[in-house]
Amino acid sequence: MGNLYRFCEPIVLLTLARLGTAHGYQISAEAAPFNVTHAGVDGAAVYRALRRLESSGCVTSTWDTSGGGPARRVYALTPRGREHLDEWVQVMDGIVGSIGRLTQESRSALNAGSHRKASGTRRGA
Amino acid sequence: MGNLYRFCEPIVLLTLARLGTAHGYQISAEAAPFNVTHAGVDGAAVYRALRRLESSGCVTSTWDTSGGGPARRVYALTPRGREHLDEWVQVMDGIVGSIGRLTQESRSALNAGSHRKASGTRRGA
DNA sequence: GTCGCTATCTGCAACTTACATCTATATTAT
């Protein structure tokens, strides 16, 4: 079925908005319920998305070396980040509408095409 | 907002299903109402999708040199192509659900985040 | 011939992502 965008960026933004602050490893773990495709969000993609978002002013980061284990880069959403998530909401609304139309039309076309051969008894729904 | 997949393949399949037979240039023109993003489907992308679909047995092609102008490669859907469109419908249904959840949660998170500052009077839907 | 429209196809760059790999820190076991 080819590759589909996994919407890594909005998932990261949303997870950050929900958690308040979080580091990459944590986001990667908590993002699971929002996966768009069967495959989960790749850790590497999360880190890259966070870097991109920081360089565009959507998140800020500080190093946290207080706890045990390796240092964590803790991220927080900026106002611009919240705006950006809002923009994503608009875009995704549009996508949902468009893809919805696509599926609806596809179902119609598939049903219309199967009239001839199926001799009308197997209503597939 | 970065690039998003334009769902060129299902759009091509659907347009073919609707028209019965069609050539690339025609599909490229008739596909406009099903665009997923603001940008239309690129002609080059259509031709490439048709080639891919042919090599995977989803469409067949024959040259039509009857009319005036350059020869047209006329495509038609195979049964496998119809199945493939049906698979796309399943996938896109899943995507619509997932992205719908994403937008819903994003709206909630954005509203929850604005409680503090907005002094709670602007109930945004 | 030259211009413009139709029609197909190719080249190159951009973007997101998957997978593997590498580094480094702290804890635990030997």
Place this chain on the structure above:
DNA sequence: ATAATATAGATGTAAGTTGCAGATAGCGAC
């Protein structure tokens, strides 16, 4: 002390889809 493991971040390479520009070619108008 050494080794293994879990945590945490980052990079390199390849794959796949797409946008844009342009090449090629047939046909009609001038």
